[in-house]
Amino acid sequence: MTTPQLDKSYDPKAVESRWYQLWNERGYFHASPDHAGEPYCIVIPPPNVTGSLHVGHALNHSLQDILIRWRRMQGRNVLWLPGTDHAGIATQNVVEKQLMAEGLSRESLGRDQFIERVWNWKAASGNTIVSQQKQLGESCDWDRLRFTMDEGLSQAVLEVFVRLYDDGLIYRGERLINWCPRCLTALSDIEVEHEDVKGKLYHLRYPLADDPNNALVVATTRPETMLGDTAVAVHPDDPRYRHLIGKKVLLPLTTREIPIVGDSILVDLEFGTGAVKITPAHDFNDYEAGERHKLPRISILTARAEMDEVGLHEAGADASLNLALKPVQKARTIVVEVLTERGFLVKTEDHKMAVGKCYRCKTVVEPYLSPQWFVKIQPLAQPAIEAVETGKIRIIPEGWTNNYLGWMRDIKDWCISRQIWCGHQIPAWYCLACNAQQIVNVDNRTVVLQGAKPIVSKTTPVHCPTCGSQQLLRDGDVLDTWFSSALWPFSTLGWPEHTAELKAYYPTSTLVTGLDILFFWVARMIMMGLKFMGDVPFKDVYIHALVRDAEGQKMSKSKGNVIDPLHVMNQFGTDALRFTLASMASPGRDIKLAEERIEGYRNFANKIWNAARFGLMYLDGTRTALPPAQRTFPDQWILSRLNHTIHTVTAELESYRFDRAAGTLYHFIWHEYCDWYLELIKPVLQDPTDPNGPSTRQTLVETLETTMRLLHPFMPFITEEIWQTIPHQGDSIVLQNYPVSNHTWSAPDTERRFALLEQTIGLIRTGRVLLNYPPGQHIPFYVDHDDRNRQEQLHQIQQHLAHLSRGEVEIKASKDWPAAQLLRLVMEGLSVGITVSGDVDLHKALERLAKQLAENDKESQRIDGKLKNAEFVSKAPPDVITEHQERVRTMARDRELLAGSAQQLRMMLGT
RNA sequence: GGGCGGAUAGCUCAGUUGGGAGAGCGCUGCCCUUACAAGGCAGAGGUCACAGGUUCGAUCCCUGUUCCGCCUACCA
Numbered sequence: 001m002t003t004p005q006l007d008k009s010y011d012p013k014a015v016e017s018r019w020y021q022l023w024n025e026r027g028y029f030h031a032s033p034d035h036a037g038e039p040y041c042i043v044i045p046p047p048n049v050t051g052s053l054h055v056g057h058a059l060n061h062s063l064q065d066i067l068i069r070w071r072r073m074q075g076r077n078v079l080w081l082p083g084t085d086h087a088g089i090a091t092q093n094v095v096e097k098q099l100m101a102e103g104l105s106r107e108s109l110g111r112d113q114f115i116e117r118v119w120n121w122k123a124a125s126g127n128t129i130v131s132q133q134k135q136l137g138e139s140c141d142w143d144r145l146r147f148t149m150d151e152g153l154s155q156a157v158l159e160v161f162v163r164l165y166d167d168g169l170i171y172r173g174e175r176l177i178n179w180c181p182r183c184l185t186a187l188s189d190i191e192v193e194h195e196d197v198k199g200k201l202y203h204l205r206y207p208l209a210d211d212p213n214n215a216l217v218v219a220t221t222r223p224e225t226m227l228g229d230t231a232v233a234v235h236p237d238d239p240r241y242r243h244l245i246g247k248k249v250l251l252p253l254t255t256r257e258i259p260i261v262g263d264s265i266l267v268d269l270e271f272g273t274g275a276v277k278i279t280p281a282h283d284f285n286d287y288e289a290g291e292r293h294k295l296p297r298i299s300i301l302t303a304r305a306e307m308d309e310v311g312l313h314e315a316g317a318d319a320s321l322n323l324a325l326k327p328v329q330k331a332r333t334i335v336v337e338v339l340t341e342r343g344f345l346v347k348t349e350d351h352k353m354a355v356g357k358c359y360r361c362k363t364v365v366e367p368y369l370s371p372q373w374f375v376k377i378q379p380l381a382q383p384a385i386e387a388v389e390t391g392k393i394r395i396i397p398e399g400w401t402n403n404y405l406g407w408m409r410d411i412k413d414w415c416i417s418r419q420i421w422c423g424h425q426i427p428a429w430y431c432l433a434c435n436a437q438q439i440v441n442v443d444n445r446t447v448v449l450q451g452a453k454p455i456v457s458k459t460t461p462v463h464c465p466t467c468g469s470q471q472l473l474r475d476g477d478v479l480d481t482w483f484s485s486a487l488w489p490f491s492t493l494g495w496p497e498h499t500a501e502l503k504a505y506y507p508t509s510t511l512v513t514g515l516d517i518l519f520f521w522v523a524r525m526i527m528m529g530l531k532f533m534g535d536v537p538f539k540d541v542y543i544h545a546l547v548r549d550a551e552g553q554k555m556s557k558s559k560g561n562v563i564d565p566l567h568v569m570n571q572f573g574t575d576a577l578r579f580t581l582a583s584m585a586s587p588g589r590d591i592k593l594a595e596e597r598i599e600g601y602r603n604f605a606n607k608i609w610n611a612a613r614f615g616l617m618y619l620d621g622t623r624t625a626l627p628p629a630q631r632t633f634p635d636q637w638i639l640s641r642l643n644h645t646i647h648t649v650t651a652e653l654e655s656y657r658f659d660r661a662a663g664t665l666y667h668f669i670w671h672e673y674c675d676w677y678l679e680l681i682k683p684v685l686q687d688p689t690d691p692n693g694p695s696t697r698q699t700l701v702e703t704l705e706t707t708m709r710l711l712h713p714f715m716p717f718i719t720e721e722i723w724q725t726i727p728h729q730g731d732s733i734v735l736q737n738y739p740v741s742n743h744t745w746s747a748p749d750t751e752r753r754f755a756l757l758e759q760t761i762g763l764i765r766t767g768r769v770l771l772n773y774p775p776g777q778h779i780p781f782y783v784d785h786d787d788r789n790r791q792e793q794l795h796q797i798q799q800h801l802a803h804l805s806r807g808e809v810e811i812k813a814s815k816d817w818p819a820a821q822l823l824r825l826v827m828e829g830l831s832v833g834i835t836v837s838g839d840v841d842l843h844k845a846l847e848r849l850a851k852q853l854a855e856n857d858k859e860s861q862r863i864d865g866k867l868k869n870a871e872f873v874s875k876a877p878p879d880v881i882t883e884h885q886e887r888v889r890t891m892a893r894d895r896e897l898l899a900g901s902a903q904q905l906r907m908m909l910g911t
Numbered sequence: 912g913g914g915c916g917g918a919u920a921g922c923u924c925a926g927u928u929g930g931g932a933g934a935g936c937g938c939u940g941c942c943c944u945u946a947c948a949a950g951g952c953a954g955a956g957g958u959c960a961c962a963g964g965u966u967c968g969a970u971c972c973c974u975g976u977u978c979c980g981c982c983u984a985c986c987a
Contacts, residue, residue: 009949194984201987220987233987268986276987285985354984367985399915403982406914410983515982550923552980583935584923588916590980592923600936603949614946663925663934678946686945762953769941769953776944806944859931866930871967880930880968887931 006616006725010609012573015721020134028734029139031079033504040076041505042068043489044140045513045521049084049147050091050125053132055547055555055593056514058565062578063544063585063658064512065138069713070653071509072139073738079505080139081492083146084126086118088423088481089183089360095121095422111421118422122147132566137574137716139734146492148484149424156491157424157484158458160532165456169376170416172428174450176287177415179368180358181305185419186372188480189412190519192356192365201351202336203273205344206232209248209257216241216249216260217346219272221353222282223339224307224332226251227317228300229258231278233289235269236262252344253335255316261293281369297369305366307331328366371450373417373426373477380527381411387526387536395541396656397587400515407519414524416480423478428454431464432471439473448475486524489537502533511538514546542656544585550594563593572602575715579604582714583662604666605718608711611674612722615704618685619726623701624694628744632692633797634680635699636750641672642703643745649710650741665711673707676758683803701727710739756790757797757804760832763825764805767834770845771823779807782822782833784814786893790829814897821908824901826852826894842905849902856898860891 023029033039042064047057064080072078095118096106106114126147133140146153164170178187202223205215218232229251234241245262266289267276280290281299290297300311302325309324317323321338323331339345356365385408387393388401395401417426430439430452438452454475455461463470484491489508493501507529513522522541529537548554549561556562568577579601584591628639645668652661684696705728712719712733723733730736764781773779783801785791794801794811801809814824814831821836823845836842863884866872873881 006946009947218987222987266985266987271986273987278987283985283987285987288985351987353987403915407983518982546981586924589924594923594936596936597923599949603947606949607947610947610950612946617946660925667934674947675951765952766954772941774944775942775952863931866968869967872930873967875967876930884930 006609006613008610008613010573010606010718012575012605012717013570016135016137016574016717019717019720020137023139023732023734024134024142026732028732029080029141030143031077031141031505033077033500035077037075037077039079039504039509040068040071041079041081041508042510042512043081043492043508044083045511045517046083046085046146046148046485046488047129048087048090049122049129050087050094052128053136053565055563055565055568057129057133058136058577059544059547059581059585059591060512060514061133061136061138062581063542065136065578065716066582066658066713067510067512067653068139069716069734070738072734073709073712073736075737077504079141079144079501081144081146081505082130082133082138082140082142083148083488083492084129085148085481085485086122086422088418088420088478089185091118091121092420092422093183093361106421114421135566135569135574137578139716144492148481148488152494153484153487153491154424156487156495157479158427159496160487160528161427161479161483162456162458163532164375169379170373170456171376172371172373172450172452172454174369174371175374175415176281176284176367176369177372178356178365179303179370180361180363180365181303182361182363183358183420184303186368186370186415186417187358187365188415188482191359193359193362194354194356196352197355199351199353199355201272201349202339203346203348204252204277204339205346206249206251206277208244209250212250216244216275217273218275218277220277221351222279222332224328224335225279225282225300226277226335227254227312227315227323228279228281228298229277230280230290230295230298231258231293232260233263233266233276233278234260234274235267236264238267238269238274241275251316252342253318253321253338259293261289261295263289263292265289265292282367284367287367287369299369301328301366301368303368305364371448371452372415373428373479375414375416377411377414377527380531381408383530384408384523384526387530393526393536393539393541395543397543399588400518400543404518404523408523414480416483417475417477418480419476420478423481424484426475426477426479427458428456428475429461429472430454430475431467431469432473433467433469434464446473446476448473482520482524485521486528487532489525489529490533495532506533507536508538510540510542512542512544515543516546518543540656545588545590547581547591547593550592552590552592563595568595568598572598573605573717575605575718576602578716579662579666579714582658583666585658587657604670605715607670607674608715608718608722611669611678612704612726614678615700615726619697619701621688621697622694623698623727625698625702626695628747631695631699632681632684633750633753633800634677635696636747637680637754638673638677638703639699639745640747640751641668641677642706643741643743646706646710646739647741650738653713662714665714669707669711673703676754677703679804680800683799706739709733709736712736713738753793753797756785756793756830757800759827759830760794760801761804763827763830763832764801764807764834766848767823767825767832767845770848771834771836771840772838773834776806780835781805781807781809782814782817782831783809783811784817784831784833786829786831819904823905824897825849826897826901828890829893831897836908842909846902846905846909849898849905853895853898853902856891856895860888860895863888863891 068078068080099105178192180187199221201219201221203217203219205217207215216232232249236242244260247260248257249260251258266285278286278289280286280295281297298311298315300308300315302308305328306325307323312323321334323334358365385405388404395404430448432439435452438449440447440449461472490502490506493499493506495502525537553561565577576598580598628636645664648664649661681696684690684692705726708719708723720733760783783794785794798809798811817833823834823836825832867884
C-alpha cells in the first residue's frame, strides 16, 4: 500500500470550499430536536441583512463556531441558529440613497412600493454575509436561517406588542425624545452616542421687566434656543438673585416677558452666572423644570432642525431677523450676531461639552417634542436584574455584571416607535370619528396627536369598538429593530407556536457577543425572554473584546485602517484567521490585530501540514497498538503530553479561555510534537528493521489523529484535510468524538526523564555553538550528573542523547574526563564535556561561564540571605525552606564545577 | 461627574490560594541537516508605571499618585 502524499506547503484555497460544501451537503450542521444528546444551542447575534462580514463578526463568529464544533464533537445535540436583522434605519437609508440616484423618493413611491424595494434589496444583498459566513467555516444550521422580518418572527412581534399593551407595559405619550433631524425619526436613549466637543458658553443679558437698566445674566451653550425660553431660573438660596424670584425679564429679540422662578434642581450655584434660561421644548432638563413650574413649551424647530415659522411667531420673535427655515447652526450665528449688536451678549467663554449624535448617521440629535410609543420598562427590568443577581444568567467575564446591573437599575422607559417605513408597523389604529380632534394634517402629513385613543390588535380591526365607524387610520410608525431582536432567542425557535424546537433548545446555552450591544440587545432579550417564556433566554453570556488595529485605534472605513477578513482569509487561509482571533481573545482586553500575527498562524498551519506530511512519509508498514507502558520512551512521553494537552484545552474551553486553549494547542503541536517527538522517533522510522517500528507508527498515527480532532474546532479545514488523508474511521472529522483525557497515557516518570534529556541536549547544543561546530558534524561528548538517580536516567536515554546531539555520548564521572582540550558546561548538577578542536576562539565560552558564575553568585547570595534570616526560617513553611536549602546546595556544587571549567579554559588560553 | 479595566522584554500579551519572571512576534549569530527557509539551532533583551503600607518575603494583597482606554451621565 502506498500512502498519499501531500504538497510541500499547505494551500488553504485548495481545500476550504471543497470541505465546506461537503459538510453542508451532507447535513452535518443540521439540528433536530429528535437528535440524541443534551441540547446545546447558540443563536447568532444577527448581523444586518444588507451588511458584509467585518473583522468584529469574524471574531464573534469564530468563537461561536469553536464552541459549537467542540460541543458537537462532545456528542451534544447542537443547534447554531443563524439569521439577520433588518436594521430599519440603516437599511432605509441605503434604499433611499438608491432611490435618490434614480430621481425618486420614498414619498413619491408610496409605502407599499417602498417596502417592496427594501425586500428587493434584501434579496440582492442579503446573501452576501451568509456566503461570507460560510467562507469562515461557520457550522450553522442554514436550513433554519431566520430574518427579523420573516412571517413567523413578525407574528412574534405582533403577539408581544399586543400583550405588552394589554398588560399596560406599552403606552403612547408626548415626550421630549431624541430626534435625528436627518433620519427624521425618534431614537432611543442608547441610540445616541455622546461625543465631547469644544463649545462656547454665552453669557446673555435679560433685562428686568420692571427695571430695564438692570438685567439678569444667564449662561447658555445654545443661544439660538433663547427664542423659545419660557422662564429663567435662579437658585432659591442664592443671595444674589433670590429677591428676583417672581419678577419678570424681557426676553431679548422677542416681544415676550418671562418669569423668574426659583429652582434648586436645575440651578447649580457654582456654575456659569447662577442663572439658567429655561427652554422646555428643547432641553431635557428644561422640560422637567417646565413641568415643575407649569411653564408653556414653545417649539421653535422643525423636524429637520430648522427654525420653525409657526414656532417663531408663537415665540414673538423679531421677524426682521429672518430666521424662518434657517438650520440651527446658521440660526445660532445670526442670533449671536444680533445679540452682540444690541448689547445683550456679555461675554463668551470656551466650554467643553458633550453633544449627542445619531448612532447610524452621526448627525447631531435634537431633543424633540412629539408623541411616541414607549415600553414601561421597570416591571420588565426587575426580573432581569434578579436573573443575573441569582446566577441564573452568568456574565463572562464577571466584571461586566456590575455594568449590566447598574444600567438595569437605572433604566428609563424605552422609546420604540420610529418614523420610518422599514420595519414592523405598529399594530395600532385610530378611529377617525372618535379622534377627530387628535388627527391633524401638518406639512401634508397626517399626525396623530397625544390623547388619541388607539385600537391595538394583532389583526386589522374592521370597525371602531366605541362608535362602530369603519373609518380607521393605522399608526404609521414602525418599531425599533431591537424590539424584534429582543425576541430572537424564542421567535427564531417558532414562538408563539409551541414547537419541538422551543421545547428542546430554550433556554439556549450560551450567547456570544460584544460589549457594545449588551444594553441594546442582551438586556432586552433577558427582559423579553423572562416575560414571554417565563425563563431566561440563555445561561451564559460571553462578552468578547473589540477588535482594533495594530495601533489600538478603532477600525473605521474613514480612517482606512480596517482589516478585511475576506482579504485576510484569501491571503493566509481561514484557519489562520480563526486561530489568530481565538488566541488573542483574552478576557477584558481589546484585540490589537496586525496582519503579521495572522501570518504567524499561517506559518503554524503550514507547520501542522508538514508534520502530517512527515507522518505520511513513514507510515508504510504494520502498526501495532501496545499498551502505553510497553511503548518506547518518546511514545510514552508524547502520549503523556497529549493527555495533558487534552485536559487543559477542554478545561480552558469550559471557562471560555479561547486564548489559553489556543496557546496550549500551539505549544503542544509546535514545540512538543514537532520539535521533540518527531525528531526523537526518526531513527526508528528510518530503519525498516527496527523492532519498535510497528508500535511507533501506531503511536504516530494515534497522536496525530487525536491532535487533529483536538484542534478541529479552531482550525476546521486543515484538520479535516489531514484527518481524511491519514488512517481514520468515519466519514468526516466534524462528527468524530472530541478527545477525552486518558489516565493510562499519563507518565510522570517519563516526563521527568524527558526534562533531563531536554536539559542535556540544550547544554550540548550550546557547546556546539560556542565551539563553532557545524550542526551536522559528528562529535564526542561526555555527560555526567552528580545525582545518582539522574545519572541512571542518563543511561536510559543515552541513544536519544546520541541521536539528538549528533554525536557520541559517553556517560562517566566528570573527574575521569580528559583535563585538556575539553569545554565543560554545567547546569543544576548536570555536566557536559565537549572536545575543543581546531583553532577556536574560546573567549565566547569563557564569557558564558563567567556570566553564569556571576548569576550563580547573585542568586546564592539572595537565597542564602533569606536562609540566614531567623524570621524567615521560623515563619516560612517548611517545604519552602527545604526547597531553598536544596537550591543553595545545587548552586554551590554548580559553582565549583563552573569555576573549575573556567580555570581549565584559562589554562588553554594561556592566561 | 460617576463606574470599570489596563500599565510586565522593542511590539502584542500570559502569569489566582504572595516564595526562583514567561510566551508569541520582532531582533542577533550559525545552518538550505531528505516534514517544514512559511524552517532548524543557539542567544541578547525586563529596578513587573510611581510612592507608601501589610508580610519573614509582594509582579501578585491594601492605600494614594500619574498616564492610557472603555462604559455611563441633562452642570446650563
